[in-house]
Amino acid sequence: MVDPTSAPASGPVATRGPTPSEDAEVLSGYYWQMTLIRLFEQRAAEMYTKAKIGGYCHLNLGEEATVVGLMAALRPTDYLFTTYREHGYALARGAEPARVMAELFGRATGLSGGRGGSMHLFDTQHRLLGGYGIVGGQIPPATGAALAVAYRHEPGRDCDAVMCLLGDAATNIGAFHESLNLAAVWRLPIVYVIVNNQLGMGTPVEAAAGEPELYRRGCSYRIPGQRVDGNDVIAVREAAREALDKARTEHQPMLLETVSYRLRGHSVVDPARYRSDADNQRLRELDPLPAFRARLIDEGALDAQDAARIDAEAEQTVAAAVDAADHAPAPDVDSLFDHVYATPVANTYRGRPGDPVVTP
Amino acid sequence: MVDPTSAPASGPVATRGPTPSEDAEVLSGYYWQMTLIRLFEQRAAEMYTKAKIGGYCHLNLGEEATVVGLMAALRPTDYLFTTYREHGYALARGAEPARVMAELFGRATGLSGGRGGSMHLFDTQHRLLGGYGIVGGQIPPATGAALAVAYRHEPGRDCDAVMCLLGDAATNIGAFHESLNLAAVWRLPIVYVIVNNQLGMGTPVEAAAGEPELYRRGCSYRIPGQRVDGNDVIAVREAAREALDKARTEHQPMLLETVSYRLRGHSVVDPARYRSDADNQRLRELDPLPAFRARLIDEGALDAQDAARIDAEAEQTVAAAVDAADHAPAPDVDSLFDHVYATPVANTYRGRPGDPVVTP
């Protein structure tokens, strides 16, 4: 942890390999999750080109180790707020792949009933309190969730914590500043995680942030920051656990930066022309999935056969998810006005386009 | 200067006394300005109770040394953006006291033609580009003024600079963050000055800011910060000059915090009940005006007679300003729609309340 009141840390990023005590089952579980996300996202891209999915669709390709490491650090009772780039988080948090895919397909069985789409996955059961499409928009509500936790729970091991994800580019928006300041002044049990994939659409971090060492940006609020290799699932999990612990036991807001790479364009329709061939070559080398697979096999935590079995199972799971989504019903058009309000009141206008406003 | 990339500074605030080379005339000039502001503000408070002034009215009482020191550091060609607590800045920048008072009275001869009032003094001639009533609202436009300067001028001794004032409490708003970040990324010739008078209305700095050492809040943007005793006019001027120099010659945005005390309530109608008698006693002791007066007499820069003459002249100037304002014409009601637009276009609606919308 960097204590911003002492001299800021610099130098290389801390990376931890799996400790010897790391359980093989746990590791293969992570491999399963990372593979599931990878295949899910690839299939989502494909389904987009087939027009099964519409709107914007942002993928976690390249961020699988970060996703799985972060989710492994959370307890089921913790709360998670994410951005629009959140399919993987929903999956790793335990949402049914078929329901995630169904949401992308805009089906009634989707995680948000088909109303939210790719950017707005929500799952009360797993305390995934939303994907959010407005950059930075999730940060104040996440902070408020932490306020509600603090309102009800004293600091301690049993206290819930909130994790709020944001992109590197989102650190430049006012909501980031206002929220971190509130969390610091009110001492809220929240961990802000900057998922630094080096780019906000086409803009590199250095072009957008006056302090490009993003984990240091808690300094304006005395919020301790740490940077971790986002391609190392265990390192991510450990760093996140430490931060969550501190949030739980001290109601001390924390800042964590994971560094990884977005393997494709910003969204599925972005050809990422701003990247050179050399960039793309480098990216392929940085891909966390084959690296993790090789490492597990190397270290004997997984044999090649098991790995292949996991790959196949994940493939099947995703295929089943696509199939289920494809056969799921679209929301009934008569449900158009459902959920606009939670408490019905008099005189709510429910006209369809072209209807008279007043029944004569 | 604190370089935020090295260990942050801490410890006592740097205060510089007048150097021996400080010209007596210059010093008595500062005394004149500080006195003028003091008396102007006291008279404004009085005029408010007489209902000559309406709306909100925020005074610089207690901040005279800061005001005069900052304004002494600016060149006439530099640009100034301020908050709603800006009468003193307008005066020290050279605006006619009668026109400042006329603005408070809502007269046509006022600095903003009576349209702005106390919170919205503007003076093109003296490059005072506005008082602003929305907390933090001035910070992005000030940053943009610096962008325009940078667009036209290379860094160098001759480059203009922009000074943007804000209160301590304004450092918690998103516009502060976004603007400082932009200034850092784009390298703009601007000095942000946090006029820390310890309170935002009734809220102390520590209750509002996660990093209450406000000059350090540039750390998120690698903007160097310095804190200076806002009761020491020379120290303020020197610190501001240094910062402006750096802004001019390197297009390096800078952050300066002046620490002083608001002697009265937030605005003239605030009885400041949140302050104890002990607080008030302490404040009287911290009053920069008698202290500066005593110091100048002590050091022989001013004799008691000259000081009394200055006091009397300032009194007269303010009395004349009140008199002029009181006799100045109100804006003509027929001018209601003037200045809504700079470029006239077709079909602008100019109905008075109750007029038909369409002439049949």
Add this chain to the structure above:
Amino acid sequence: MTLISYRQALHDTLRTELLRDEDVLLLGEEIGVFEGSYKITAGLLTEFGPRRVRDTPICEEGFVGTAIGAAMLGLRPVVEIMTINFSLLAIDQIVNHAAKMHSMFGGQVRVPLVIRTPGGGGQQLAATHSQNLEVWYAHVPGLKVLAPATPADAKGLLSAAIRDDDPVLLLENLALYNTKGEVPDGDHTLGIGTATVMKPGTDITVIAYSRAAVVALDVARRLDEDGISVEVVDLRSLRPLDRDTICASVRKTSRAVVLEDDWLSYGVGAEIVATLAEGAFDYLDAPVRRVAAAEVPLPYAKPLELAALPDATALTRAIRDTLDATRFAGQEDHR
């Protein structure tokens, strides 16, 4: 019934709800130590402590968004935005977040949030501090927008808002805080979404809300003495809008004027007139006039401010003009 001010009614309701429900908490700038810019929350920090009555730094987007998140977890935050003018800094959280969450997330989360905020000009606060922007919020599905005109309605609507599970914007008005009225004792909540006929009448209907409704009532009472019978409809709720009550009144009176404090073009009155143009098409004897603010950033200088804002005189003129325009339509002369 007790005669109290609009300010007192709001204060007492907040206190009652804080006592009634542990999940209710107040957030806002200067609501605690300073006791509120307009003193609505006076004494509540002392009584309930900083857990329930929370001073916030100046960061409208941050603290409104924070309240949204707290509401998502079941708290019932009541936020004070010092004036509606500052709500612009929080509008992304209000409109893109609070208003959409229940629907966009398929009904899985509720946002029982109340935003109290005063609007209104006439205090020489100049262009940025004198606006009436409630029409913006009234345009947005997912929000409920209330605008009480009387102390009793302030109580009834604020209680209802706090107990409602949707985000509610409750518009107050600087000019109303000191006005007095009889307020029902004990529990008193009103149904959200209903207008009320403040005063029945037969010649013409005046439709208004918030401060304007009080002005309208005053004008109506004075015109009574001239033998002009004005019905006054107080909208109370801008969203939902009680179109039936408005149309029923105008079908009866055949004439109407809208009094509103916002700018004329694209203001609240536009929707009222459009509603009547459809719902009372066959009944209207004259065009519905809108009495609204002149389309200028409100100037500080008093004479300009007065000239820009709608008042009793302008309303009276519009009423008389409307009646004049129809006096040959089978009506007696009302001059």
Add this chain to the structure above:
Amino acid sequence: MTLISYRQALHDTLRTELLRDEDVLLLGEEIGVFEGSYKITAGLLTEFGPRRVRDTPICEEGFVGTAIGAAMLGLRPVVEIMTINFSLLAIDQIVNHAAKMHSMFGGQVRVPLVIRTPGGGGQQLAATHSQNLEVWYAHVPGLKVLAPATPADAKGLLSAAIRDDDPVLLLENLALYNTKGEVPDGDHTLGIGTATVMKPGTDITVIAYSRAAVVALDVARRLDEDGISVEVVDLRSLRPLDRDTICASVRKTSRAVVLEDDWLSYGVGAEIVATLAEGAFDYLDAPVRRVAAAEVPLPYAKPLELAALPDATALTRAIRDTLDATRFAGQEDHR
């Protein structure tokens, strides 16, 4: 005249203005390296360099406010806000600052700022990314709000906006970028504040703007074949609003429908109907119908999105209903 797309017209105009005036500069997220989210600024960074074409970090309030300040010093910034939905984060700077400065400071400063931003739903972008909030801006004195429907008007209005000394919001529309039309070559600016009759007609007037105007024109052409003569008025400017042109058309046709992409209540159409209710009171043979979006946060799922948005079918139905309602008023049957 050259046949080009709406996108190309915007692009070419920006390029021309950059060439014409050294004080013109572009600011916005991803307008440079990424060439614009919707590629309006493609190639301009390469041609003009980062001084004139400036990528901004994600901070709508910051960069719009920065553009305001630059404009105060005489630059002529043209800002792209990626979609109107994100303008909510900058609205304090737009409404409380840009719109008020010239007036509030007594005419001492001008803010020659253009904000280009697309609105519109129908792309399955869901509730927060599909809004039409232009009515908010249209309500605000000090702003000018333009909404071109055709490539030619996009050119004419954008050039006019850049050369105008006031803050102008130029509304674009996602669904229009690929539409094509004849565009005058060379210098072409339009007067701000004037509507246009896109197609003359005698039976009924349809009033619309932006994408809706294109839909209206299409419907009108199809109804021609059924012997129904529809006049289409494209507002082009929401502020100022050209009331004379609207009223003149409806005084002639005696019937009207408004087509708008925003929500019905308190939308742009409300002002149009209110204007007609006053300015064509004696001419209207039937109530003016508004065809607008259903009042829901726009759902992602395609069938729900389609059900919520106004379209040619809904417009056609409203036109036929209106004509039916008046067919005994001395008109032939239009079915």
